[in-house]
Amino acid sequence: MFARTFGGTPYGIEARLIEVQCDVGGGYPSFTIVGLAEKEVAEARERVRAAFRNAGLSMPEGRITANLAPADLRKEGAGLDLALAVALLLAMGAVPPSSAQGTVFLGELGLDGRLRGVRGVLPVAIAAREAGLSRIVVPPDSSAEAALVEGVEAYAAATLTEVIGILRGTREVQPVARIVPQPGPPPDAIDLALVRGQEHARRALEIAAAGGHNLLLVGPPGAGKSLLARCMPGVLPQLGFEEALEVTRVRSVAGLTSPECPLVMWRPFRAPHHTISYAGMVGGGHGVPAPGEITLAHHGVLFLDELPEFDRKVLEALRQPLEDRKITVVRSGVAVTFPASLTLVGAMNPCGCGHLGDPGRACRCRPHEIAAYRKRLSGPFLDRMDLFVEVPRLTKEELLGEGGGEPSEAVRVRVERARAMQGRRLGAEGRTNAQMSVGELEEGCRTSREGRDLLARAIDHFALTGRGYARTLKVARTVADLEGAEEIGAQHVAEALQYRAPEEVFG
Ligand SMILES: [Zn+2]
Structure with a gap:
């Protein structure tokens, strides 16, 4: 008998629905998967067999053929396991023929029949809605994420046996409730109230946040450059729901979402080390490209400390996406476009020894060393920076003086007001002066x-x-x-x- 159902797989921060067709026919027992399945997908056969055994089901006798459509799309990962198992259950008549209609199944099958979460649940749920499908069945850990999409009912199932119960109607289940948390600052953000002195840099941070400008902090070691950078997400405007969905989609395809926090309501802060690779920065990797740091920083802050230490090629690769606010990555014939709308905050010492212009300590660099140091950053790259800020080391008086200054929230209120003016003038909410x-x-x-x-x-x-x-x-x-x-x-x-x-x- 022939049957079909739907699974899904992420591409970029979008997802494509995959139609899983299954046919059980007479002949010598075999199990074949066709349709550009990568190794992990092909291995689904073994996981389905074991899960069936553990659910007390026997595999049908005869030839099983599964086809994953569209055939020209590369399929990766174990997320299609559940859809494959359901298609087989339908084809062998183990569940009612119409029970899986309008439903997407997503999850990896453990050998014991348990379902495990997979990457990209949110984009798959969005793709399901766009295709007019009304239900999605996922493992419990992914269900809050799937439930974020209005118009698609999300159901949680912990095992293949539970999925069978849902399809046979013997298991009473309610759709998972949609929970949208309040927006707030990132849990690890540093409040500006904790920053002592540095009035000039504080003001620059406010301007950068208000106008969407990239910022370069220049100062000796220990001046507090990275402390200032870490305050940035807290002074940027709070995320709207649609932006939060985008941030969460990025995290979802990167495998960074957690059941405790299905929707990320804060702006990301990414601070990759200067040894980061080209692919790590812009995206790539084996098979279907994965998002890089510039995409993980989408709608948030990318902080590059020790800027001149980064590989020149990696920095130059940032130029185009900083302009376009997106990046297209091609890997083994698969082209994927990731969003990359971010605020870049760079930090650097003024020279190799770090003390050029420091009244407290003399610079030990020779003139040609100073020239070589600054040449590590190209003119076109520096052109992407709107604000340059010198961050001096604090004096003893400043260090010992009364606490910090205004808290981040007060600054953020002014930033949001300035952004509203820009949105009106530029005719689109979210557009900034920098753009x-x-x-x-x-x-x-x-x-x-x-x-x-x-x-x-x-x-x-x-x-x-x-x-x-x-x-x-x-x-x-x-x-x-x-x-x-x-x-x-x-x-x-x-x-x-x-x-x-x-x-x-x-x-
Ligand atoms: Zn020096």
């Missing part, structure tokens, strides 16, 4: 006469390039937005000019 096109820059950056005069003088005095000019104007626009000003004034331009690349470092 302005040349046309939007012309139209949206109305500047007072004094502001224009100051800009003109800056072009001469600091030898601002075209890019430097655009960058200054964008940052000035953000400073004005933080103030609620429609027009860019001279004071906004003056503040923006403070965040130019420091000359003693980048000369």
Whole structure:
């Protein structure tokens, strides 16, 4: 007898539904899977056999053929096990023919018949909704994630026996409740209230968050650069539901979701070590490409400490995705596009020894060493940074002084107000000044006469390039937005000019 059902498999942060067709016919007993199945999928035969035995079922006598459609799509992982088992149950008449209609089955079968969670449950549930399917059956650990999708009822089953009970109608089950947590700061975020001194850097953080600008912190070791960077997710606007779904989809395909926290309601903070590989940064790996750090940082912060220590090739690979806010990865003929809309925060010492410009300690670097150090970052890469901030080591007075400053939440309120102004001006919620096109820059950056005069003088005095000019104007626009000003004034331009690349470092 012939039967079919649905499973699913993630591609990028999307998923494709897979139709699992099964035929049981006469002939010498065999079990064949066709349809571009990778090794793990082919091994499903053994897991299905063992799970059947443990559920007290015997495999049908005769020739079993399973086909995974569409045939041109590479299938990986063990997530199709359950769909395969259900298709076989249908084909051998062990469950009612219409019991699996409109249902997607997702889960890995253990040899004991238990179901184990798999990657990509959320994207598969979204794909099910888009295909007009109304139910999804998953292992208990994945059920809260599957239940996030409105319009699809999620059912939890711990074993193959429980799935059979659901299909035969002998097991009473309710769909899993949809739980959407309140948005909040990341559990590991550091509050700005804990940061002492560093008024200039705090302000730069606020501007970067308000305008979606990338930020480079330059200062000696121990100045607190990474502490400041870790405050960033807490001052960015809170995630909306759709953004949270995207963040969770990324984590889901990366296998990072947990049953305790089905929906990630905070902005990610990723801080890969400088030894990270090209594939680790942009995505890739064997078989179907996996998301890299730039995608894991989607809607959040990518923090690169010791920036000049990173492999130059890895940094250069960031240039295009920083512009496009997405990355396409091709591996063994499979092209997958991942989102990568993030705020980049870089940190570096001003020179190899770290003490160039440090009043407390003399720099031991020779001039050619200083030049070689700064050359590790290319001009085009540095062009992606909107704000440069010198972070000095704190003085004894500052270190011993009264506590920190304003808490992150107060800063975030101003940031959200400034973002609302940008959304209105740029005609789309979520668009920021950093993303302005040349046309939007012309139209949206109305500047007072004094502001224009100051800009003109800056072009001469600091030898601002075209890019430097655009960058200054964008940052000035953000400073004005933080103030609620429609027009860019001279004071906004003056503040923006403070965040130019420091000359003693980048000369
Ligand atoms: Zn030095």
